[in-house]
Amino acid sequence: MSTYPSCPACGSAHTYEDGAVFVCPDCAHEWAAGDAAAEGVAVVRDCNGNALAEGDSVVVIKDLKVRGSSIPLKQGTLIRGIRLVEGDAGHIEGNSDRIKGLVLKTCFLRKA
Template structure:
């Protein structure tokens, strides 16, 4: 068989062959398209790279950036209160995959350590 044909995505058999626009595995009878192979490779490449986190206006955020809060945030838990619009938060740390979309760890002045969503902050340029 040709070395350029991909192995079967289900059983990893090397004995795949082309049938028109499809690839076919004679071992498990799985059929898939060349587009599916290209999409799987792109997904695999994306999985290896870090996710890009953007602020509310589309600026890319990085560890150590300074951001401002763009809307009032009610604080749940001990003491409560509200983080006001315009509050400047220095030295953020990105934490992708946080609970409920909270992807920033930061120390908010007057409130202490908190998790924020990138959709409620704007990078200070």
């Protein structure tokens, strides 16, 4: 007997396969077998909804004060070679030309 994944919406274990999708009878949620969001893999997105990946470049969309530094991060600053924070889809790590070791919220970034 094969085991089916738990429902990503309600967490119910009473799921079944219907063709190419899985269905939860408790909440009527349907998802594809290869759906990354349903498998627990967090998809990191910028302010416009574009998916970000390891090594991408992003641009700051708003002037930001940086804790521990007297230099603000200006709008339009390019952050190259970002790193994704494991287990947190709302933050990325990266370096600007002037400030190293930044942790930034993705809502203030857009993909370059």
